[in-house]
Amino acid sequence: MTVDGPDASVKDRVRALVAAHRGDRGALLPILHRIQAEFGWIDPDVVPVLAVELNLSRADVHGVVTFYTDFRSEPAGRTTVKLCRAEACQSVGAEKVVAHAEQVLGIKVGQTTPDGSVTLEQVFCLGNCALGPAAQINGRVVGRLDPRRLDALLVTETVNS
Template sequence: MAMDSPGASMAARVRALVAAHRGDRGALLPILHRIQAEFGYVDPDLVPLLAVELNLSRADVHGVITFYTDFRSGPAGRALVRLCRAEACQSVGAEQLVAHAEQVLGIKVGQTTPDGSVTLEQVFCLGNCALGPAGQINERVQGRLTPARLEALMVEAVHS
């Protein structure tokens, strides 16, 4: 990461986060969560920095980031749509809802629309099982989603 790049301020902030957790056992996960909360994603260019700062291998850092689906490697869209694919939601139409969302948005789960308006993600339980199929749009959990209701909520989220 070059010091004159926009990432220089991110690198400085990451060093401060590492310093705040230095000496903690298992510091990597809390640091990654803080990075994601602050920047919206974990930039892959931070892997070498985190590895050096935490005395870990790059492979270890990369492995943790890619293992946990909550960590994104790029910015999310203006609307973050997370659809539940756990068994309770599957039994009431979650797979059809996911397929509909992919078709309408023209992307697959894990992708962001080319215009940056919507990121579509999957989760495996939102704790809203009795009201499935469930989803989360910009941090707000929604139940009994239908294709039409999901589309309306996505439009509302993009324009709010």
């Protein structure tokens, strides 16, 4: 995708995804999920394409993209760390892990390191409450996190990604 908007092949692919869902009730959400799955993020430049194709306003499409935290408006880093901040994990030290992650990575939750190596995100329960503080790193759920264990996992994951 470029500063002038998505290239023709991206537009064609987005139009094909729209065509696959044309006539479906509430087609926007499944289309956005498919775009995210295919490209890893939803370039803001595809919003006008979707608006035209689905006969929606750009504001409507933008509103849905920004409402759901699952949708990214920029590419993720090579490693994605999702730290659980729900109650059970909070009660066993999740906030300490979050503060440590922000400090060592030099970014806030919701950001990606400038070198594109790590994206730090928050989630609210990974179903791993008994082993909190929990996180999901590159799709793998890990538990019993503390700052030292997180450091070790970051080294392993960023070396392998």
